[in-house]
Amino acid sequence: xxxxxxxxxxxxxxxxxxxxxxxxxxxxxxxxxxxxxxxxxxxxxxxxxxxxxxxxxxxxxxxxxxxxxxxxxxxxxxxxxxxxxxxxxxxxxxxxxxxxxxxxxxxxxxxxxxxxxxxxxxxxxxxxxxxxxxxxxxxxxxxxxxxxxxxxxxxxxxxxxxxxxxxxxxxxxxxxxxxxxxxxxxxxxxxxxxxxxxxxxxxxxxxxxxxxxxxxxxxxxxxxxxxxxxxxxxxxxxxxxxxxxxxxxxxxxxxxxxxxxxxxxxxxxxxxxxxxxxxxxxxxxxxxxxxxxxxxxxxxxxxxxxxxxxxxxxxxxxxxxxxxxxxxxxxxxxxxxxxxxxxxxxxxxxxxxxxxx
Amino acid sequence: xxxxxxxxxxxxxxxxxxxxxxxxxxxxxxxxxxxxxxxxxxxxxxxxxxxxxxxxxxxxxxxxxxxxxxxxxxxxxxxxxxxxxxxxxxxxxxxxxxxxxxxxxxxxxxxxxxxxxxxxxxxxxxxxxxxxxxxxxxxxxxxxxxxxxxxxxxxxxxxx
Numbered sequence: 001x002x003x004x005x006x007x008x009x010x011x012x013x014x015x016x017x018x019x020x021x022x023x024x025x026x027x028x029x030x031x032x033x034x035x036x037x038x039x040x041x042x043x044x045x046x047x048x049x050x051x052x053x054x055x056x057x058x059x060x061x062x063x064x065x066x067x068x069x070x071x072x073x074x075x076x077x078x079x080x081x082x083x084x085x086x087x088x089x090x091x092x093x094x095x096x097x098x099x100x101x102x103x104x105x106x107x108x109x110x111x112x113x114x115x116x117x118x119x120x121x122x123x124x125x126x127x128x129x130x131x132x133x134x135x136x137x138x139x140x141x142x143x144x145x146x147x148x149x150x151x152x153x154x155x156x157x158x159x160x161x162x163x164x165x166x167x168x169x170x171x172x173x174x175x176x177x178x179x180x181x182x183x184x185x186x187x188x189x190x191x192x193x194x195x196x197x198x199x200x201x202x203x204x205x206x207x208x209x210x211x212x213x214x215x216x217x218x219x220x221x222x223x224x225x226x227x228x229x230x231x232x233x234x235x236x237x238x239x240x241x242x243x244x245x246x247x248x249x250x251x252x253x254x255x256x257x258x259x260x261x262x263x264x265x266x267x268x269x270x271x272x273x274x275x276x277x278x279x280x281x282x283x284x285x286x287x288x289x290x291x292x293x294x295x296x297x298x299x300x301x302x303x304x305x306x307x308x309x310x311x312x313x314x315x316x317x318x319x320x321x322x323x324x325x326x327x328x329x330x331x332x333x334x335x336x337x338x339x340x341x342x343x344x345x346x347x348x349x350x351x352x353x354x355x356x357x
Numbered sequence: 358x359x360x361x362x363x364x365x366x367x368x369x370x371x372x373x374x375x376x377x378x379x380x381x382x383x384x385x386x387x388x389x390x391x392x393x394x395x396x397x398x399x400x401x402x403x404x405x406x407x408x409x410x411x412x413x414x415x416x417x418x419x420x421x422x423x424x425x426x427x428x429x430x431x432x433x434x435x436x437x438x439x440x441x442x443x444x445x446x447x448x449x450x451x452x453x454x455x456x457x458x459x460x461x462x463x464x465x466x467x468x469x470x471x472x473x474x475x476x477x478x479x480x481x482x483x484x485x486x487x488x489x490x491x492x493x494x495x496x497x498x499x500x501x502x503x504x505x506x507x508x509x510x511x512x513x514x515x516x517x
Contacts, residue, residue, distance in 0.1 A: 036440055159466075170463070227461065
């Protein structure tokens with residue numbers, strides 16, 4: 001069981017041809033759940049946390065979906081490996097920064113459960129592309145299976161009881177990871193963010209709370225978890241994502257039309273730099289890879305190359321670069337290894353052509 | 358020096374003065390040199406000490422009998438101690454829930470094998486409203502169906 005296997009195994013976010021879609025990178029469902037009769041992790045004594053972890057890991061590893069799953073105890077993992085899991089969104093920064101949490105991750109990396117984060121259980125299901133119902137169905141099945149084997153903390157009036165009042169009720173956080181270069185280039189993101197937050201949705205950067213939107217990638221999620229049914233929460237998010245996708249396409253087409261050759265030039269330059277640079281910082285490569293993804297969406301590059309771009313966005317992150325090298329690297333070392341990996345992956349990419357979409 | 362400030366911990370003359378501003382809330386604390394050194398003057402640890410000093414001032418009004426968590430602790434962490442805390446702090450939390458969630462009643466799923474009371478209540482209210490609307494629109498066929506649904510859900514809830 002090692003994080004190296006997570007890196008080596010092909011999964012749908014990084015490898016599966018055909019799973020990727022334009023604009024929406026991935027769909028994610030998170031459920032916060034707790035065991036009845038135990039203090040929440042932040043207030044629990046070590047003995048309680050240990051017992052909760054044993055019960056949860058035992059229940060999870062018995063489920064068919066978690067057959068041959070990875071079980072990682074944060075206290076046993078080196079810093080670099082924990083950072084890889086954070087960069088893959090398989091665990092949160094909070095879980096990785098403590099020693100007492102654990103994560104159970106399904107073989108295909110679609111389902112991951114954090115144990116003893118802020119709540120006893122944080123069940124997460126993620127699919128490449130936009131599949132809100134399919135993702136929810138898996139989460140619902142997992143929730144039912146866990147509810148049947150573990151006594152979950154629940155009240156008729158307040159729903160699933162969580163450590164923080166912002167999660168009580170459904171404990172559901174549904175989100176979409178969206179790539180919005182068109183809206184960013186057109187300077188509309190501030191307006192979009194304001195509209196979304198006024199309607200109860202949070203907009204965050206690539207790595208969640210408090211992070212910048214590297215590569216024009218944003219995470220959109222519901223805020224309210226109480227007083228709305230799961231279905232209503234999903235419909236609300238789904239409606240907005242559809243609107244965003246439409247607006248993003250409008251912005252892209254308008255840009256391509258107004259800018260003409262300048263639009264194609266911008267994308268072609270990014271491919272040129274990525275294909276020959278010897279040193280690439282994380283932020284620089286993210287922004288240029290964003291151009292390549294846009295090029296694949298617009299037909300300037302073949303669509304079947306999109307999954308390569310998505311994989312490089314994930315594997316170009318600092319901990320990934322170092323874990324691949326099997327050693328900690330200084331910043332020049334990272335930039336050099338990142339550039340080499342990107343050069344290699346883009347070697348047989350065709351030239352950027354005019355948009356067809 | 359007239360009226361020198363006193364140390365918040367031990368009442369000695371304070372020579373270390375700290376001001377912390379978090380989201381517009383200003384907190385001022387004063388320490389004597391010895392107490393400041395204990396907290397590691399000049400770094401975040403001092404503010405932790407300051408927080409503890411400030412938070413220790415009010416006595417807890419509510420304590421959870423199951424896990425010993427208090428309202429003072431909640432104000433400090435913004436998280437509860439255990440599932441039972443929700444019942445213990447219940448009324449005190451309603452204002453906060455109305456603010457952060459805009460609602461105070463669960464209407465979603467329930468754990469596997471239990472009756473989703475929240476969902477049923479929610480559907481009952483919706484069916485009653487739809488029935489009223491159907492009657493107003495003189496759609497008596499739809500109204501009759503909704504009346505049956507209302508009766509069925511009400512019976513289900515009564516049986517609990």
